[in-house]
Amino acid sequence: MREYFRQEAIxxxxxxxxxxxxxxxxVLMIMTPFLHWFFILLxxxxxxxxxxxxxxxxxxxxxxxxxxxxRIIRCIIVWIRYFILSATGFAxxxxxxxxxxxxxxxxxxxxIFATYFPLQLAMTFLSLLESAxxxxxxxxxxxxxxxxxxxxxxxxxxxxGWSGSNITQYSIIPRGNQNVHVLLLVISTILxxxxxxxxxxxxxxxxxxxxxxx
Amino acid sequence: MKLxxxxxxTKTIGEFKLNNVSFSLEPGxxxxxxxxxxxxxxTLLRSILGSYRLDQNPEDKGNIWLNLHNTSESNVHxxxxxxxxxxxxxxxxxxxxxxxxxxxxEVGERYGRFYPGFDLHKYTQLLNDYExxxxxxxxSLSAGQRIRMQLAxxxxxxxxxxxxxxxxxxxxxxxxxxxYEIVRELVSSGNCSVIxxxxxxxxxxxxxxxxxxxxKKENVGNTIYFxxxxxxxxxxxxxxxxxxxxxxxxxxxxxGKRIRTNHSEFLLRTGAIDHSRNDxxxxxxxxxxxxxxxxxxxxxxxxxxxxYFTEKENLS
Numbered sequence: 001m002r003e004y005f006r007q008e009a010i011x012x013x014x015x016x017x018x019x020x021x022x023x024x025x026x027v028l029m030i031m032t033p034f035l036h037w038f039f040i041l042l043x044x045x046x047x048x049x050x051x052x053x054x055x056x057x058x059x060x061x062x063x064x065x066x067x068x069x070x071r072i073i074r075c076i077i078v079w080i081r082y083f084i085l086s087a088t089g090f091a092x093x094x095x096x097x098x099x100x101x102x103x104x105x106x107x108x109x110x111x112i113f114a115t116y117f118p119l120q121l122a123m124t125f126l127s128l129l130e131s132a133x134x135x136x137x138x139x140x141x142x143x144x145x146x147x148x149x150x151x152x153x154x155x156x157x158x159x160x161g162w163s164g165s166n167i168t169q170y171s172i173i174p175r176g177n178q179n180v181h182v183l184l185l186v187i188s189t190i191l192x193x194x195x196x197x198x199x200x201x202x203x204x205x206x207x208x209x210x211x212x213x214x
Numbered sequence: 215m216k217l218x219x220x221x222x223x224t225k226t227i228g229e230f231k232l233n234n235v236s237f238s239l240e241p242g243x244x245x246x247x248x249x250x251x252x253x254x255x256x257t258l259l260r261s262i263l264g265s266y267r268l269d270q271n272p273e274d275k276g277n278i279w280l281n282l283h284n285t286s287e288s289n290v291h292x293x294x295x296x297x298x299x300x301x302x303x304x305x306x307x308x309x310x311x312x313x314x315x316x317x318x319x320e321v322g323e324r325y326g327r328f329y330p331g332f333d334l335h336k337y338t339q340l341l342n343d344y345e346x347x348x349x350x351x352x353x354s355l356s357a358g359q360r361i362r363m364q365l366a367x368x369x370x371x372x373x374x375x376x377x378x379x380x381x382x383x384x385x386x387x388x389x390x391x392x393x394y395e396i397v398r399e400l401v402s403s404g405n406c407s408v409i410x411x412x413x414x415x416x417x418x419x420x421x422x423x424x425x426x427x428x429x430k431k432e433n434v435g436n437t438i439y440f441x442x443x444x445x446x447x448x449x450x451x452x453x454x455x456x457x458x459x460x461x462x463x464x465x466x467x468x469x470g471k472r473i474r475t476n477h478s479e480f481l482l483r484t485g486a487i488d489h490s491r492n493d494x495x496x497x498x499x500x501x502x503x504x505x506x507x508x509x510x511x512x513x514x515x516x517x518x519x520x521x522y523f524t525e526k527e528n529l530s
Contacts, residue, residue, distance in 0.1 A: 054312065054313045055265050055307070055309070056325060058265035059263055059305065059311055060325060061296075061297045061299075061301040061329065062297065062300075063296060066297075206267060207265075207266055207267040208260065208265040
């Protein structure tokens with residue numbers, strides 16, 4: 001890390017105006033694993049609280065506050081599970097750096113996707129498994145909108161997350177191609193914001209008729 | 215002392231509105247809820263159970279309460295204390311509310327703890343008695359088995375109100391008989407009441423004391439009758455006659471008709487009160503208005519006939 005910043009400083013010491021946005025972007029790279037954890041892990045688990053809703057959850061003697069508290073606890077449990085899975089993936093990428101993709105943009109991306117999707121599938125499978133043991137219905141789990149609002153941003157953030165973990169000699173983002181990445185990041189962020197809004201709407205449901213109409 | 219009171223219950227779901235339903239129950243009473251498909255029976259029961267919330271607009275004065283200890287101080291209001299209110303209601307619904315990917319035994323272990331006094335041992339015993347397989351997911355159980363499992367759950371904690379939403383339709387004849395016997399036993403103690411919706415009107419007639427009849431018109435469900443079944447039946451007679459007899463029947467007494475080539479039937483109101491319309495049509499009395507030769511052809515209708523004739527007349 002220290003070496004990285006030293007190199008950056010040497011490269012750009014004669015042009016401070018250039019280094020600032022660069023540092024900002026690289027900090028973003030470093031932060032993205034956490035963003036990844038935050039968005040990918042939190043959002044599905046939050047929406048999980050209402051997506052797999054059975055009528056019994058509205059029948060059991062709970063106040064509205066208790067229902068929300070129960071959903072939060074359940075989300076945390078799911079969150080921890082995702083966290084362990086994801087952290088394992090990242091740990092492996094650090095322990096075995098030679099497996100990190102290298103080469104040009106069109107070589108690296110397919111490699112990342114190829115690595116990422118089994119992980120995403122595993123997460124989905126575990127999510128379904130969790131639903132099987134808690135709240136049951138899985139019929140609404142995977143729709144096109146789910147892929148659009150969850151999987152695509154998740155993939156993008158995973159790529160940035162990996163980039164963040166390879167900021168030294170294995171930097172995944174070739175210099176000069178960053179506009180593409182910024183564009184993808186912006187698209188992902190917009191989709192995530194929309195997903196947040198949907199999730200927020202789901203959180204507020206206290207009437208089973210609203211679930212039936214979803 | 216009333217055990218349960220439902221006042222001006224209104225619930226809107228999409229374009230459908232269940233409008234201003236009011237009724238009350240005394241301890242030991244069985245209330246039958248009837249009406250055509252889509253009239254709002256399930257909406258009413260789900261609203262009572264709390265899975266549908268009452269409409270929240272300021273003008274809505276809908277209120278539901280349950281009396282727990284036979285004193286005026288022990289009323290638990292739906293809007294004020296929904297937790298205690300729900301703890302005292304048991305339910306069996308047409309669509310199983312429990313997760314389909316659970317086993318029957320897990321339902322008791324997982325959800326029983328929300329109900330004070332839930333007896334898990336009794337639940338396991340009832341599952342055995344009702345022959346519910348233990349290693350089969352709920353979604354793989356037959357519709358009748360799911361009803362039995364719900365019934366087992368409902369019977370394992372001391373509820374004040376039992377709500378059964380069309381439970382008998384999927385039960386075999388033998389267990390249907392057991393079910394009715396259970397319902398009779400529940401209310402015989404005089405500590406609780408039962409609300410039972412069903413399309414099997416003839417069976418309902420034999421078990422229910424009171425009736426709540428809901429009718430749907432232009433996407434609005436309204437109560438058209440609440441009262442004792444005997445009163446309702448006393449208000450009508452069936453006249454078996456030829457089609458020409460219709461000319462001798464005062465119009466205000468004719469509630470419905472079934473015209474056939476050789477033999478027709480007419481549902482006639484006996485007196486001034488039109489139960490199905492909640493209004494008073496002054497004057498006519500069946501036994502005074504009808505020609506004497508037709509009086510001998512009168513008979514008491516059963517509930518199904520009243521429902522059939524009336525709903526048919528409304529549709530036409």
